[in-house]
Amino acid sequence: MIPLNWYLILAAVLFLVGVLGFFLKRNIIALLLSVEIMLNAVNLTFVAFSSQHAQIRGQIFVFFVLVVAAAEAAVGLALVIAMFRNRESLNVDRSNLLKW
Amino acid sequence: MIEYLTSREFLILMAKMIAIFGGVMTALAYTTLLERRVMAFVQMRPGPNRVGPFGLLQPLADGLKFMLKEQVVPTNANVLLYYAAPIVALIPALLSFSVIPFGPDLKITDVSVSLLFVFAITSLGVYGIVLGGWASNSKYPLMGAMRASAQMLSYELSLTLSVVGVLMIAHTLSLGHLVTSQQGTWFGFIPRWNIFLQPVAFLVYVISAVAETNRLPFDLAESEQELVAGWHTEYSGMKFAMFFLAEYANMVTVSCLATILFLGGWNGPMFGPWWLQMALPTVWFVMKISVFIFAYIMVRATVPRIRYDQLMQFGWKVLLPLSVANILITSLAVALS
Amino acid sequence: MIQILFFLFAALAVGAAINVLVQKHVLYSSLSLIVMLTSISALFVLLQAEFLAVINVIVYAGAIMVLFVFVIMLLNLPADPSDEKETDRLRWLKFIGIPLGIFLLLLVGATVWNVGSAANTTQMPGTAEAIGQSMFTEYLLPFELTSLLILIALMGAVVFAKKDL
Numbered sequence: 001m002i003p004l005n006w007y008l009i010l011a012a013v014l015f016l017v018g019v020l021g022f023f024l025k026r027n028i029i030a031l032l033l034s035v036e037i038m039l040n041a042v043n044l045t046f047v048a049f050s051s052q053h054a055q056i057r058g059q060i061f062v063f064f065v066l067v068v069a070a071a072e073a074a075v076g077l078a079l080v081i082a083m084f085r086n087r088e089s090l091n092v093d094r095s096n097l098l099k100w
Numbered sequence: 101m102i103e104y105l106t107s108r109e110f111l112i113l114m115a116k117m118i119a120i121f122g123g124v125m126t127a128l129a130y131t132t133l134l135e136r137r138v139m140a141f142v143q144m145r146p147g148p149n150r151v152g153p154f155g156l157l158q159p160l161a162d163g164l165k166f167m168l169k170e171q172v173v174p175t176n177a178n179v180l181l182y183y184a185a186p187i188v189a190l191i192p193a194l195l196s197f198s199v200i201p202f203g204p205d206l207k208i209t210d211v212s213v214s215l216l217f218v219f220a221i222t223s224l225g226v227y228g229i230v231l232g233g234w235a236s237n238s239k240y241p242l243m244g245a246m247r248a249s250a251q252m253l254s255y256e257l258s259l260t261l262s263v264v265g266v267l268m269i270a271h272t273l274s275l276g277h278l279v280t281s282q283q284g285t286w287f288g289f290i291p292r293w294n295i296f297l298q299p300v301a302f303l304v305y306v307i308s309a310v311a312e313t314n315r316l317p318f319d320l321a322e323s324e325q326e327l328v329a330g331w332h333t334e335y336s337g338m339k340f341a342m343f344f345l346a347e348y349a350n351m352v353t354v355s356c357l358a359t360i361l362f363l364g365g366w367n368g369p370m371f372g373p374w375w376l377q378m379a380l381p382t383v384w385f386v387m388k389i390s391v392f393i394f395a396y397i398m399v400r401a402t403v404p405r406i407r408y409d410q411l412m413q414f415g416w417k418v419l420l421p422l423s424v425a426n427i428l429i430t431s432l433a434v435a436l437s
Numbered sequence: 438m439i440q441i442l443f444f445l446f447a448a449l450a451v452g453a454a455i456n457v458l459v460q461k462h463v464l465y466s467s468l469s470l471i472v473m474l475t476s477i478s479a480l481f482v483l484l485q486a487e488f489l490a491v492i493n494v495i496v497y498a499g500a501i502m503v504l505f506v507f508v509i510m511l512l513n514l515p516a517d518p519s520d521e522k523e524t525d526r527l528r529w530l531k532f533i534g535i536p537l538g539i540f541l542l543l544l545v546g547a548t549v550w551n552v553g554s555a556a557n558t559t560q561m562p563g564t565a566e567a568i569g570q571s572m573f574t575e576y577l578l579p580f581e582l583t584s585l586l587i588l589i590a591l592m593g594a595v596v597f598a599k600k601d602l
Contacts, residue, residue, distance in 0.1 A: 002443050034457070059488075084512055213565060223495055253500070273565050
């Protein structure tokens, strides 16, 4: 039997990896991938709690997180394609024209 | 844990795994021979009949040939992905046999969501094609890989939606329970198969399955006349054999699913002494799968190829609305009965 | 036995996630993310949520990541070496960011250290039936709203990726 806190700590480690990836990477597709890592860590937390308290509610919420992640990935990648067409580079530091 | 590894149920499980895996691999090898012979007879020529009686040792000769060929890697190819792509194509194709029931007890495992497990594993098989085409660093494989994976994704939708009607009738996602829900007969002689309840879903499923496994008439992505050989152009020897086996394994998997979902799986008339009754369900199952594989090969031999834009239009504009309409009508019928 | 599986899949998930950050070429990062997604699905199975595990593989690893891999292959990017030179002025922030992140992790770990070590006795089935019963009665409105959300995302993606608006 695996205690609940092992799953929570694993999810926290994954979330940390996602946050670090989001702050440290320059490639915009890598930023989207880090967001997916964070969302998966949150999914793991939800399912761990739902298994602990024997309620189905956690898994239902994971469903909705999955749907939102799918929609966000689709629109995000369309934006990446549009951005790449205009600038020929995926470096986010090149998209700083509005910065003062 | 040691006492589990030497217990009787683990040994029976090992025996079942060896039997099913060995049987599946032999069936795959002989499906290649069957395809070549049937297509040859349709084209009025004998086909391979030199190696052994009726060509029965031809798969052995083919296997030896594949193992002894020179290993060629194209220039500037991505070596890691180039070697990984056939493995990524073959493992999902073989993994889906772990939940298919070949008989009332002859299955490796059965989870409560085994049908979705098979769909999940086949959707991971797309990566083998995509990586194989991209890692070859050559234009025909890349085009073939993009076309093939776009086609597989589109037809996966109508494939999974077309079986929802069957799931609503059977109230289960597990393949073992889907087979046992089709036992018995109506009026004493019509078997209680789902094909009589869901004919439209059966047609949509079969067409989507042919498109999903990249077979004629939907094989524009890998045909000789169009793209040399599609995504496996630059592969030779054992790596090509793995792609080849993966394609035939996918074919056999969707045939197994079609019999389980629509033709009643291993159900069939039972007769004879107890040892015959133990083997008879597997015999019925293998016979039903053979009907589908034979139909696959005959369609390949007779029907012309569909152009790629016609293919995508057909998948999105005809099959997908048909399967959604089937879900609506089936859910109305189930709710009103 | 379950603990061996847990440690195996947890190590695989964390290793793949770190590999996502470490790789220079973004295609290798996507492939590592696929490995991470399948190991998280295996962890879901260990938590008796098998329906969610296969849905995770079908939706995330089988559809969303295929979208990522397609876009990366169509844009045909090399591993960009000019990324390093441009951002010199932010390089030193890494040395504050990573220790701060580890401190946050230790904070979270200390908070959850004593949570629920008692094993639950009621086994909740993670089957499709259990999820369906709750989803279509109590959560029907969010379910319909998510279908609307997906429709809007579909239209948005088509509009953004068109060449001539």
